[in-house]
Amino acid sequence: MSLDVEVKDGVDQETVDAVKELSGTYKYGWNTDIEMEYAPKGVNTDIVKLISEKNEEPEWMTEWRLQAFERWEKMTEPEWAMVSYPKIDFQDQYYYARPKSMVEKPKSLDEVDPKLLATYEKLGIPLKEQALLAGVEAPEEERKVAVDAVFDSVSVGTTFKDELAKAGVIFCSISEAIREHPELVKKYLGSVVPVSDNYYATLNSAVFSDGSFVYVPPGVRCPMELSTYFRINAENTGQFERTLIIADKGSYVSYLEGCTAPQRDTAQLHAAVVEIVIEEDAEVKYSTVQNWYPGDEDGKGGIYNFVTKRADCRGDRAKVMWTQVETGSAVTWKYPSCILRGNDTQGEFYSIAIANNMQQADTGTKMVHLGKNTKSRIVSKGISAGKAQNTYRGLVSMHPKAKNSRNYTQCDSLLIGDKCGAHTVPYIEVKNNSSRVEHEATTSKVDDEQLFYCRQRGMDEEEAVALVVNGFCKEVLQALPMEFAMEAQALVAISLEGSVG
Template sequence: MQEEAKTLKEITEEEYQWGFVTDIEEERIPSGLDEKIIQLLSEKKGEPEWMLEWRLRAYRHWLTLKEPKWANVHYGPIDYQAITYYSAPKKRQELKSLDEVDPEIRKTFEKLGISIEEQKRFSGVAVDAVFDSVSVATTFKEKLAELGIIFCSFSEAVQKHPDLVKKYLGTVVPHNDNFFASLNSAVFSDGSFCYVPKGVRSPMELSTYFRINAANTGQFERTLIIADEGSYVSYLEGCTAPMRDENQLHAAVVELIALDNAEIKYSTIQNWYPGDKNGKGGIYNFVTKRGKCAGKNSKISWTQVETGSAITWKYPGCILAGDNSVGAFYSVALANHYQQADTGTKMIHIGKNTRSTIISKGISGGHGQNTYRGLVRILKRAAGARNYSQCDSLLLGDKCGAHTFPYVEVNNSSSQLEHEASTSKISEDQLFYCRSRGLSQEDAVNLVVNGFCKTVFKELPMEFAVEAQKLLGVSLEGAVG
């Protein structure tokens, strides 16, 4: 299952494998952003009036906002007028079957190991593939529909299930939440929509694969997942992009809603193009993800493996509104080359006896800067709330940085809260122990790094755990002296 372990050096110098460009005809609207563009975009998608109104409201609010500067990341100014807000593979019609997907696009996803066709036979995962701005294919729709599960592209949901979209859109991440969320609300092009009805346990993992292909575009997708009472769904997302010298913006919004006794498990493997060895190019990944445990005993867990992107700015959070609800956040973030990651979570305890767990593992190499920024807020009425946070950082070079910024706010005395964090180089003692047991230096390092990330990897669904381990199959040869 595991390929031959790659040394850190190889990993550091390795070319980004998913950096190819697919040459397909694309349809794009002129670059720039104003109300006309939004109208055009909405028109292209044949959206109802209320959707356009919602977008314009977000846009007008966005105009009043300033780009946030508080994150521990540095980048040049972004010209929001130079970005093309809509780019789609051309000749898109209603697809009857997957065979109708543009063969070029199919090839792309096959190269990425997401063979849309073969997915049918593997029967494991239902995939929604998002290419640039639009969703190109969703597999297993019928099978899911038998159970009443709606899994489709966001545009389709707007057309076919407007009531559900209207009811839940913006209830977790409102259109005026923050700069990037407002921008997304104004211009989001597509994304995935999922609704799991009462008492249904999704029999397979649902998955979205995001791919940025076109140059000078931004990808703004929006995902909305609703788990109705007593239901369960596990959702995976993966992302890649071609290698380009300019920076591309990715500002997504993900909203999760779990009603009474429902559970949502959301896993991400983010591997956007991180830029080259000198920090040129790469994706700016400015994402707003938030889940709301609206019902009693509901549960939302975020698992993320962040290996790509030039800059990551992302805080998947949980609003624990229902009594006894549970939030969890498991993260492995790698910052290599000149990558910068400012990521963490927010746990807002509102309901009684709410619990949350935060496990964050940061690995910094090269000139990478890795920041954990988290907030745990326990409101006064959240009696008996409980939180445990652990943030560990591993440093692989002397030019990288690891930072931990946890905020803990407790407003009642019946809650119990622990936070611990450590930052260190790989332990010499552990290495020595392994060496004394006959392991080679490389194997010893591998073992320790694997152990470092294990608590997070074990939260991932099997398919992803393998991919994640491959991505991080780091042997620290030469990094330990």
């Protein structure tokens, strides 16, 4: 084990070793050789207390969670999104699972679906992250990416901590931050996404198990990309991670988030909360490549992805850019939002949402313009194939004080085949006279002429579709950091395999 990986409290060395071990066999599906320790199924105050206790949290944190739980019990699940799924039994989930000391239970390869194996093989990229996690130093010329890996409910290890510490950047798991940096957590946690924000965020506030924490001090440009790699592994387990990013005055950080899960017949719940605080003149880029298991062709299994992500441009001239590539999950309910509170703040949202087979995606953004001269830009590319339904839902709100503000929205949908659907639901509220909102939307089909043209030049049908679709997504792919752009392009191709013909 290299010194770059810090072993956390509550995770024993064997766990880290096991993950390291698995990194070598990842492409064969790590589904999984780790024996888990579970809290009993269901959620109640005892479970909330137990999670808090497992994370060795101070009392104020336990209280915070309990208050959230009390609220959640009085709330009802929202039904306005254009998604349908069997009612979730929240008492039939595990809310806490962590790898126990390992007893290796080797599974034979033929138990793993070859399709899944092929997918991982083609993906490649998470392996790089795991190499880092396992402490393998990247060659000099490669850009370094610091990784925090969350495996089910616990953060396993964070790379490059020492190097980041030299720059004054704090990058650790949220549970560690609660213990080590309580003043920062107390000040910012729940300040962007309040405990009572929405059903899933409130549940998350009560039961979040771990997640990542970033603090970039004033004037610091974070010396490397930060990345969190989320993995839901245990069966019937919900993952509720919490991410808190604080960019202090004049700082800059680029943050990447990757998500995968093994194939399961039963649907699994994922309800994360991401809060970003951006002070004066600071800038945050947040990129996600979400590749949770989408369920099979008939819609069996898959991840239910109910995520609340919000950035608060608190100080003047603060900037945030969300970029997301959503290819996985059976159900996606996700609207990364920008609160443009300071004057001259800017919010950007670039999104590719791909839904194939029986997947349902209801995703978009909210741009809430509160300050003067605020600007926002939305570029959304929705791709539907198979029998999938893809909805863009976006709110642009110009408040009375947001004078001279601008929004530009571009919403393009691409259909592959004739059994899928694309929907665009823009909400626009303008409460002053000097602001301007533009909205453009297009819907097109992958054109047979284009496919024939590509095939006449020698590409097979899937390669042709991938090329055309990647062209369609280009503006968004360009917004991604290089490390992710390649992965995203490959994902676009993989997600659409079998969608034509």
